[in-house]
Amino acid sequence: MMSRKPPIRAVCAALSLALIAFVIGAAGPGAAQSPITLNVYINGDTNIFDLWNKTLLPAFTKRYPQYRANFVPLLHGNGSQGVLDKILAAKQANKPTDVDLWETDPTYVTQGAPNGLWVKLTTQLIPNLTRVPPDKLRATDYYSMPYRGSSVVIAYNTAFVKTPPRTLDDLLAWIKANPGKFTYCDPNTGGSGQAFMVAVVYKFAPMAQYTGGAPYDQAKEAAWDPAWQMLKGLEPAMYNNGFHPNGNVAVLQLLAQQNVYIAPVWSDMGTDYLKRGLLPKTVKLEQITPPLFGGDSTVTAPAGSTHLEGTFTLLNWLLTPEAQQMVITSVSGYPGVDWKYMPASVRQQFADVAKPYAPLPDSKYFADMQRLWHERVAGGG
Amino acid sequence: MRGVLGFALVLPPLLVLVFLVILPAISAVITTLTPATGVVTAAPLANYAEVLGTRTLRTDIVFTVIVTLVAVAMVFCLSYPLALYLRFVRTRIAALLGVVFMVPLFVPVVIASFAMITFLVGHGLVSTVLFRLGVERFPRLVYNATGIVLTEVWVSIPFAVLILGAGLQAIDDALIDSARDVGAGPLRTFLAIILPLNATPTMITLTLLFIAIFGSFTIPYLVGGNAPQMLGVTMTNYLTQYLRRTESATMAVIAFIIASVIGIVYVASVSRRERAAP
Numbered sequence: 216m217m218s219r220k221p222p223i224r225a226v227c228a229a230l231s232l233a234l235i236a237f238v239i240g241a242a243g244p245g246a247a248q249s250p251i252t253l254n255v256y257i258n259g260d261t262n263i264f265d266l267w268n269k270t271l272l273p274a275f276t277k278r279y280p281q282y283r284a285n286f287v288p289l290l291h292g293n294g295s296q297g298v299l300d301k302i303l304a305a306k307q308a309n310k311p312t313d314v315d316l317w318e319t320d321p322t323y324v325t326q327g328a329p330n331g332l333w334v335k336l337t338t339q340l341i342p343n344l345t346r347v348p349p350d351k352l353r354a355t356d357y358y359s360m361p362y363r364g365s366s367v368v369i370a371y372n373t374a375f376v377k378t379p380p381r382t383l384d385d386l387l388a389w390i391k392a393n394p395g396k397f398t399y400c401d402p403n404t405g406g407s408g409q410a411f412m413v414a415v416v417y418k419f420a421p422m423a424q425y426t427g428g429a430p431y432d433q434a435k436e437a438a439w440d441p442a443w444q445m446l447k448g449l450e451p452a453m454y455n456n457g458f459h460p461n462g463n464v465a466v467l468q469l470l471a472q473q474n475v476y477i478a479p480v481w482s483d484m485g486t487d488y489l490k491r492g493l494l495p496k497t498v499k500l501e502q503i504t505p506p507l508f509g510g511d512s513t514v515t516a517p518a519g520s521t522h523l524e525g526t527f528t529l530l531n532w533l534l535t536p537e538a539q540q541m542v543i544t545s546v547s548g549y550p551g552v553d554w555k556y557m558p559a560s561v562r563q564q565f566a567d568v569a570k571p572y573a574p575l576p577d578s579k580y581f582a583d584m585q586r587l588w589h590e591r592v593a594g595g596g
Numbered sequence: 597m598r599g600v601l602g603f604a605l606v607l608p609p610l611l612v613l614v615f616l617v618i619l620p621a622i623s624a625v626i627t628t629l630t631p632a633t634g635v636v637t638a639a640p641l642a643n644y645a646e647v648l649g650t651r652t653l654r655t656d657i658v659f660t661v662i663v664t665l666v667a668v669a670m671v672f673c674l675s676y677p678l679a680l681y682l683r684f685v686r687t688r689i690a691a692l693l694g695v696v697f698m699v700p701l702f703v704p705v706v707i708a709s710f711a712m713i714t715f716l717v718g719h720g721l722v723s724t725v726l727f728r729l730g731v732e733r734f735p736r737l738v739y740n741a742t743g744i745v746l747t748e749v750w751v752s753i754p755f756a757v758l759i760l761g762a763g764l765q766a767i768d769d770a771l772i773d774s775a776r777d778v779g780a781g782p783l784r785t786f787l788a789i790i791l792p793l794n795a796t797p798t799m800i801t802l803t804l805l806f807i808a809i810f811g812s813f814t815i816p817y818l819v820g821g822n823a824p825q826m827l828g829v830t831m832t833n834y835l836t837q838y839l840r841r842t843e844s845a846t847m848a849v850i851a852f853i854i855a856s857v858i859g860i861v862y863v864a865s866v867s868r869r870e871r872a873a874p
Contacts, residue, residue, distance in 0.1 A: 401822050403833055403837045455718075455736070457822075458739060458821070458822070459822045460739075461817075461818070472719065474718075578839070579839065582837060582838045582839040582840070583838070585833075585837050585838055586833075586834070586837070586838035586840065589652060589822075589823060589833070590650065590651075590652045593822040593823035594651070594652035594655065594823040594824070
């Protein structure tokens with residue numbers, strides 16, 4: 216079925232080859248004896264760019280002077296499809312790719328895996344991989360390596376909330392008892408809002424049915440009905456009689472202005488806001504039971520890279536306490552390695568949030584949840 | 597020979613139009629008429645029935661039309677007097693005002709939207725002033741239809757003033773003077789001379805405003821509420837968030853049909869002017 220190549224693919228392939236030829240040609244002379252340059256492609260927001268460009272890569276090239284790093288930013292993942300097509304085109308033409316390391320979404324890793332685009336990571340290649348919890352590696356079939364993570368947690372203001380809710384049921388009861396003092400962002404606009412919505416869905420429908428690559432069956436979504444009824448019932452108790460701000464940041468601002476006293480926020484954003492004094496000191500973060508969802512950010516090594524030795528060196532270094540500490544300091548992320556490899560001070564800092572988190576629903580179920588939230592909760596029917 | 601050269605010059609935009617607008621539009625229409633995979637017996641208009649059968653989507657369509665009509669009416673009522681003032685009052689202040697009122701034309705829509713949000717939110721300037729004046733209870737001004745209308749009006753006024761003003765400039769002063777000479781007051785002059793002579797620019801302004809506001813995305817996305825939403829936002833959500841391409845395309849075709857009714861009015865008024873021109 217895959218043998219007939221659509222013409223658009225061929226054109227893309229030709230264009231990518233031309234681009235690669237241009238890049239190789241341009242880098243040809245003069246690059247002979249100088250250090251090896253690794254092209255590091257990073258998907259993310261500006262804070263992640265700063266993490267790589269200002270912190271991780273300078274530290275890495277200082278420790279390993281035989282390498283240099285060329286940082287290629289892909290803001291919010293723009294251009295990711297192009298990068299995947301480029302790597303695929305190079306592979307199909309039996310040419311090397313200039314992408315030596317790629318931080319990207321699991322969906323691109325999954326798309327490229329059947330074509331053999333990625334190196335399967337083992338502890339022989341990367342000794343420090345033993346420090347990563349194996350289930351995290353299994354999530355992408357060892358084709359990518361988590362180096363930082365975050366989850367959605369509950370932020371509460373101790374000035375107004377004396378006994379914070381510890382469970383989802385406590386939280387739901389608190390919302391009803393304190394109308395106007397809680398909200399979550401529109402699930403279309405941020406993961407923190409999605410996590411609250413998904414947690415209520417998981418309360419009524421077993422999450423195993425919608426996660427981990429379970430087959431898609433729209434009929435299974437009928438089990439979500441009580442969740443929509445419950446969320447709809449909460450609307451009058453939301454901030455401003457049912458107002459959901461756009462985006463994760465807007466929720467943090469409502470917390471900062473003390474318009475709401477409890478809200479779901481991303482662990483890394485919340486910690487960062489607290490560190491920078493953008494949230495009152497009385498705001499604390501905690502994970503509830505059952506936990507809200509979270510995820511890891513992973514890096515992948517393209518098999519067609521000509522500098523795989525350098526890539527493996529960088530991957531191995533990323534899992535050292537030195538690099539992991541940088542991740543925690545600059546973006547307040549969770550470490551990619553198991554918490555037990557982190558110093559006690561770090562474990563102390565994250566004690567209230569460093570707990571297991573729920574998995575994201577599979578993309579089709581997730582898309583339907585967001586649509587149904589709009590139809591059944593916001594849209595009022 | 598000149599014909600060939602002329603055709604060669606219009607060829608690039610024509611190709612862009614054909615390959616980037618017309619062909620994708622046709623393929624989108626075909627998509628909307630094709631039943632979803634797995635459904636064997638479905639009417640050709642099944643997708644339309646589904647979209648129009650979804651209550652939230654019906655609400656969104658009606659909401660979009662109403663918000664657009666209200667915004668167009670407000671822009672028009674605010675711009676016409678302004679255009680008249682700038683046309684007939686020849687003072688330094690009028691000239692200065694003419695420049696000041698053009699400012700929104702040079703402010704990017706994203707920035708205008710965020711400015712309106714900070715201006716209108718619960719702790720913003722407008723609320724603070726109202727509160728100081730003793731008004732403690734007033735409807736929310738942003739993240740709803742009110743916010744969208746106010747921002748669309750703010751952004752659209754210069755455009756409306758420009759087109760209406762250009763039409764007013766074209767009216768011969770002699771006509772107005774002679775109307776005054778035979779004793780017509782300002783209102784009579786306006787109703788009998790200015791309004792009819794400026795009818796075509798008026799129609800053009802109204803139709804272009806309608807289409808621009810109807811299809812806007814940035815303002816309703818940033819200033820609008822969770823529900824109902826304007827079609828631009830709903831279509832984007834269906835395409836990128838809900839992974840429902842067909843529904844999104846179906847809504848686009850419905851939006852296109854609504855806009856093309858207005859487009860016919862526009863073409864009719866423009867071609868009438870063409871014919872009227874010597």
